[in-house]
Amino acid sequence: MDKISVGDTGVTAFAPATIGNISCGFDLLGMAVNEPGDYVKVNLNYDRKINIIRIDGDNGKLPLDVDKNTAGIVVKSLKKHLQKGRGLDIILKKDLPICSGMGSSAASAVAALVAANQIYGNKLTKEELIPFALQAEAKVSGSVHGDNALPCLLGGIILITNYKPKLTYVSIPAPKKVWVTLVHPDFEISTAMARGLIPETLEMKKVIRQNACIAGFVAGCYSNNLELIKDGLKDYIAEPKRSKLIKSFPQMKMAVEKIGGFNLGISGSGPSVFSFTADKNVATKVGRTIQKFFYQNKISCQIYISRINKEGAKVVKADGVNVM
Amino acid sequence: MDKISVGDTGVTAFAPATIGNISCGFDLLGMAVNEPGDYVKVNLNYDRKINIIRIDGDNGKLPLDVDKNTAGIVVKSLKKHLQKGRGLDIILKKDLPICSGMGSSAASAVAALVAANQIYGNKLTKEELIPFALQAEAKVSGSVHGDNALPCLLGGIILITNYKPKLTYVSIPAPKKVWVTLVHPDFEISTAMARGLIPETLEMKKVIRQNACIAGFVAGCYSNNLELIKDGLKDYIAEPKRSKLIKSFPQMKMAVEKIGGFNLGISGSGPSVFSFTADKNVATKVGRTIQKFFYQNKISCQIYISRINKEGAKVVKADGVNVM
Numbered sequence: 001m002d003k004i005s006v007g008d009t010g011v012t013a014f015a016p017a018t019i020g021n022i023s024c025g026f027d028l029l030g031m032a033v034n035e036p037g038d039y040v041k042v043n044l045n046y047d048r049k050i051n052i053i054r055i056d057g058d059n060g061k062l063p064l065d066v067d068k069n070t071a072g073i074v075v076k077s078l079k080k081h082l083q084k085g086r087g088l089d090i091i092l093k094k095d096l097p098i099c100s101g102m103g104s105s106a107a108s109a110v111a112a113l114v115a116a117n118q119i120y121g122n123k124l125t126k127e128e129l130i131p132f133a134l135q136a137e138a139k140v141s142g143s144v145h146g147d148n149a150l151p152c153l154l155g156g157i158i159l160i161t162n163y164k165p166k167l168t169y170v171s172i173p174a175p176k177k178v179w180v181t182l183v184h185p186d187f188e189i190s191t192a193m194a195r196g197l198i199p200e201t202l203e204m205k206k207v208i209r210q211n212a213c214i215a216g217f218v219a220g221c222y223s224n225n226l227e228l229i230k231d232g233l234k235d236y237i238a239e240p241k242r243s244k245l246i247k248s249f250p251q252m253k254m255a256v257e258k259i260g261g262f263n264l265g266i267s268g269s270g271p272s273v274f275s276f277t278a279d280k281n282v283a284t285k286v287g288r289t290i291q292k293f294f295y296q297n298k299i300s301c302q303i304y305i306s307r308i309n310k311e312g313a314k315v316v317k318a319d320g321v322n323v324m
Numbered sequence: 325m326d327k328i329s330v331g332d333t334g335v336t337a338f339a340p341a342t343i344g345n346i347s348c349g350f351d352l353l354g355m356a357v358n359e360p361g362d363y364v365k366v367n368l369n370y371d372r373k374i375n376i377i378r379i380d381g382d383n384g385k386l387p388l389d390v391d392k393n394t395a396g397i398v399v400k401s402l403k404k405h406l407q408k409g410r411g412l413d414i415i416l417k418k419d420l421p422i423c424s425g426m427g428s429s430a431a432s433a434v435a436a437l438v439a440a441n442q443i444y445g446n447k448l449t450k451e452e453l454i455p456f457a458l459q460a461e462a463k464v465s466g467s468v469h470g471d472n473a474l475p476c477l478l479g480g481i482i483l484i485t486n487y488k489p490k491l492t493y494v495s496i497p498a499p500k501k502v503w504v505t506l507v508h509p510d511f512e513i514s515t516a517m518a519r520g521l522i523p524e525t526l527e528m529k530k531v532i533r534q535n536a537c538i539a540g541f542v543a544g545c546y547s548n549n550l551e552l553i554k555d556g557l558k559d560y561i562a563e564p565k566r567s568k569l570i571k572s573f574p575q576m577k578m579a580v581e582k583i584g585g586f587n588l589g590i591s592g593s594g595p596s597v598f599s600f601t602a603d604k605n606v607a608t609k610v611g612r613t614i615q616k617f618f619y620q621n622k623i624s625c626q627i628y629i630s631r632i633n634k635e636g637a638k639v640v641k642a643d644g645v646n647v648m
Contacts, residue, residue, distance in 0.1 A: 028536050161540040161555055170543050170552060201525040207534065207561065212352050214539045216485040219494050222546035228494060231485055237531065 009320060010043035010089075011119045015111035015313035017096055017304070018103035019182065020147040020268035022157070023235040024213040026198075029172075030103075030147030031157040032309035033180050036302075038104070039093040039316070040071055040111035042119050049087040050076045057094035062108075066090075070105045071112035073136040078116050081132075082123055088116055097302075099188035101268035103148030107313075109136045110152040114313045126153055126312070134167065141191060148268065155312030157221060172221045174308040175229055179283035181261070183290045184272045185301040189245055194269030197241040206236040226262075226278055233263035233276065246271050247297040252290055261286040280305065333644060334367035334413075335443045339435035339637035341420055341628070342427035343506065344471040344592035346481070347559040348537040350522075353496075354427075354471030355481040356633035357504050360626075362428070363417040363640070364395055364435035366443050373411040374400045381418035386432075390414075394429045395436035397460040402440050405456075406447055412440055421626075423512035425592035427472030431637075433460045434476045438637045450477050450636070458491065465515060472592065479636030481545060496545045498632040499553055503607035505585070507614045508596045509625040513569055518593030521565040530560040550586075550602055557587035557600065570595050571621040576614055585610040604629065 016037040022029040045051065052064045052072050066072025071092050079088070090112060096104040113129045133149040150158040150169055157172040202210070213232045220228030243249040243266065252273070253264035260282040261275035273290060277283045287303035294301045316322065340361040346353040369375065376388045376396050390396025395416050403412070414436060420428040437453045457473040474482040474493055481496040526534070537556045544552030567573040567590065576597070577588035584606040585599035597614060601607045611627035618625045640646065 025535060025539065027532050028539065159536075159539050159543060161536050161543075161552065168555070170540065170547075170549070172543060198528060201527055202531045203525055204522060204561070207526050207531050208351050210531065211349065211534060211538045212483075212485050214535045215349065215352065215483050215542045216494065218539045218542045219483060219485075219496060219546070222543070223494075225494070228485065231492070237528070 010041050011115045011315055012039055012041040012317040013111045013115035013118065013313055014039050014316045015107040015114065015152050016155075016309045017182065018106060018148045018151045019180070019274050020101070020103060020145070021235065021238065021266070022217070023233045023239065023263060023265035024210065024217045025159065026235065026237040027145055027147060028160045028214070029157065030151040031174070032151040032155050032312055033182055033304065034306040034309045035304055036095040038096050038107040038111045040108065040115045041091040041093075042075070042088045042112070042115040044119060045087045045089045047087050048085060050079060050090065051087065052090045052092065055092040055094060058098060061098055062092070062094070068140070070109035070136040070140050073139055074109045074113045074132045075116045077132050077135065078113060078120070082120050084120050088119065097184055099190055100184050101189065101266065101270040101272040102182070102184060103152055103268060105140055106133065106137055106148035106152045109133045110149060110313045114153075114315060118315045118318065129153060151312070153312050155310045156308065159218065172218055173224070174310055175221050175224050175226065177226060177278050178229070178308060179277050179280050180306050180308060181275045181277065181283045181286045181290070182267060182272060182304040182306065183274070183287055183294070183301050184304075185246070185294045185299045187271055187299060189270045191269045194242055194245070198238055199241070202237065209234070210236045229276065230262040233265060235265060239266055242266050242270055246273065247299070248293045252293040255289050255293070256286050259285055259289060264290070334365050335439045335639055336363055336365040336641040337435045337439035337442065337637055338363055338640045339431040339438065339476050340479075340633045341506065342430060342472045342475045343504070343598050344425070344427060344469070345559065345562065345590070346541070347557045347563070347587055347589035348534065348541045349483065350559065350561040351469055351471060352484045352538070353481065354475040355498070356475040356479050356636055357506055357628065358630040358633045359628055360419040362420050362431040362435045364432065364439045365415040365417075366399070366412045366436070366439040368443060369411045369413045371411050372409060374403060374414065375411065376414045376416065379416040379418060382422060385422055386416070386418070392464070394433035394460040394464050397463055398433045398437045398456045399440045401456050401459065402437060402444070406444050408444050412443065421508055423514055424508050425513065425590065425594040425596040426506070426508060427476055427592060429464055430457065430461055430472035430476045433457045434473060434637045438477070438639060442639050442642065453477060475636065477636050479634045480632065483542065496542055497548070498634055499545050499548050499550065501548075501550060501602050502553070502632060503601050503604050504630050504632060505599045505601065505607045505610045505614070506591060506596060506628040506630065507598070507611055507618070507625050509570070509618045509623045511595055511623060513594045515593045518566055518569070522562055523565070526561065533558070534560045553600065554586040557589060559589060563590055566590050566594055570597065571623070572617045576617040579613050579617070580610050583609050583613060588614070
C-alpha cells in the first residue's frame with residue numbers, strides 16, 4: 001500500500017479475492033479468501049466528477065475511463081444514488097491478476113464501493129451496496145453472476161439461491177479448520193470463452209451426483225464435517241471441459257489429493273486453481289506441488305495460502321489512520 | 325394393532341411412511357412422517373424357519389413367500405447373519421398402501437428388521453441394519469435407493485451423499501415448525517414405470533436451478549429458515565413428467581400454494597402427494613384442498629397430517645408390554 005498511503009487523506013478499502021463455483025456450485029457458490037485482494041483509495045475532489053487517476057499493478061490493461069472500469073461504474077452510480085455533489089478521485093491498486101478466475105473485476109468494484117460509501121458518510125449497509133456491484137459486473141461482462149461480488153463484499157461462503165425474479169442468497173458457515181491454497185498461473189482465460197465451454201445439457205446421472213455434492217458440501221459446512229466437505233468438492237459441470245485449458249490438470253489433481261488436499265478445483269472460470277486442506281503445512285505442500293506442475297509446463301505462478309475470509313471487503317485506512 | 329396384540333407375546337415394531345425425493349432431492353433425499361406406518365410382529369417359533377403367517381391390510385396383494393416379501397427377506401438374512409437357530413413367525417399389518425410412493429416396501433422390511441433384531445437379543449445397531457433393508461429393496465425392485473429405507477429406519481431427513489463405491493448419507497436437522505400433509509389417492513403407480521419417465525439428460529439451466537434448490541433446502545433445514553426451505557422445494561427432474569400421471573396436479577399445486585402450503589410435491593414415485601406448511605390448521609386445509617381435486621376426478625384418498633418423524637422405526641410392544 002506504500003504508493004497509495006504516504007501522506008494521504010481519503011479512504012482506502014480492501015476487497016478480497018474470491019473463488020467462484022467452489023467446484024460443486026457452478027454459478028451458485030462463492031467464497032472469499034484473506035489474500036490477495038485489491039485496494040481502492042478515494043479522495044473527495046473539488047469538481048463534480050468521478051475520476052480514476054491511477055491504476056497500479058494492472059500493467060496498463062485496465063481502462064481509466066470511469067464508464068468502462070467496474071470501480072468507476074460503481075462509484076458513479078453510488079454518487080448519483082446518494083445525490084452527492086462532490087466528486088471522487090480514485091486510485092486503484094490491483095493485487096489481483098486480470099482474467100485469473102479470482103474475482104478481479106468484482107474486487108475492484110467492491111473495494112471502490114466500500115471506500116466511496118465510507119467517504120460519503122457511510123449511508124448504505126453492505127447489503128444495500130450489492131446491487132451496485134452486480135450492475136457494474138453486468139455492464140462489463142454482459143451477465144450478472146453474484147458468485148464473486150457477494151462473497152467479496154460480505155465475506156465467507158455465499159450460496160445464491162435464486163437469480164430470478166430477484167437475486168437471493170444465504171451465507172453458509174465457513175468451516176473452521178479449512179485452509180485454502182489458491183494458485184494463480186501466469187496466463188489468462190477469458191470468462192466468456194470459459195463460459196462457452198459449458199455444455200447445454202447434462203446426463204441425469206451426473207445431475208444427481210452434482211446435487212448430492214452441493215447438498216453434502218452445504219451440510220458439511222453447517223456441521224463442520226470435513227469429510228462431507230471433501231466428498232462434496234466435485235464438479236461435473238465445468239471442470240471436465242475447462243480443465244483442458246490447464247495443462248497437466250488431471251496429474252496435478254491426483255498429486256494434490258495424494259498429499260492430503262481435499263480436491264483440486266478451478267477457481268471461477270480459471271485458470272487459477274484451488275484446494276482445501278485441514279492443515280497449513282499441507283496447504284503449503286499443495287501449493288508447491290501445483291507450482292511444480294506449472295513450472296514443468298514453463299508457466300510461472302503465485303501461491304496464496306489463506307483461511308476463508310469471514311468479513312469481506314473493509315475500510316483499511318481513513319484520513320491516514322489505519323483501521324485494519 | 326388390535327388384531328396383532330391381543331394375548332400375544334413376541335415383539336411388534338412400527339416403521340413409518342417416508343417421502344422420497346422431497347421434491348428437490350431426486351434419489352437423494354427422504355424423510356419420515358409420524359403416520360401412517362406398517363407394523364410387524366415376530367414370534368419365536370419351534371422350527372428353524374422364517375414364516376409369514378399373515379398379512380393384514382394388503383387386500384391379498386403381497387406374497388406370503390418369505391423370499392418374495394421384503395419383510396421375509398430381511399428377517400431371513402438377519403437370522404443367517406446372527407447365526408440363530410430358532411425361526412420366527414411374522415405377522416405383517418400394512419397400514420401403508422402398496423405402490424403409493426410412501427415407502428411401503430421399505431417400511432415392511434424395516435419394521436420386520438427392527439422387531440426381529442429385538443427378539444434375537446438386540447445385537448445390531450440401526451446403522452448395522454441398513455444393509456439388510458437395502459438388499460431386500462434391491463431384491464424386490466431391482467435397484468437400490470435408500471431414500472425410503474434410510475429415513476424409515478433412522479427417522480428425520482436423510483441426504484444420501486454417495487451410492488458408489490458405497491452408500492454414504494447424513495442426517496439433516498428436521499425443521500422444527502414444519503407440518504407435513506401427505507395425501508394418498510386410491511390408485512397405483514408402479515415405481516418402474518415412474519422411473520422410466522425420467523429424462524436421460526437435463527438442460528444446464530435446470531441443473532443449476534436444481535442445485536440451488538437442494539442446497540438452499542439443506543441450508544434452510546440447518547438454519548431452521550422456512551423461507552429457504554419453501555424456496556428449495558422444487559423439482560425440475562421428475563415432477564414435470566410424473567405429475568402428468570396425477571390428474572389436475574397443476575391446478576392442485578396452485579390451490580395449495582395459494583392457501584399457504586409451501587409446495588405441492590410428489591412423494592417418491594407417486595401417486596401420493598405432499599406439502600409442507602408452518603401451521604397445523606393450514607396443513608389440514610391443504611389436505612382438504614387436495615382431496616377436493618381428487619374427488620372431482622372421482623378418486624378417493626386418505627389424508628395424513630404429521631410432524632416430521634424424528635426417531636424412525638421402533639419397537640412398540642414386547643411380550644405384551646407397550647414400549648411406545
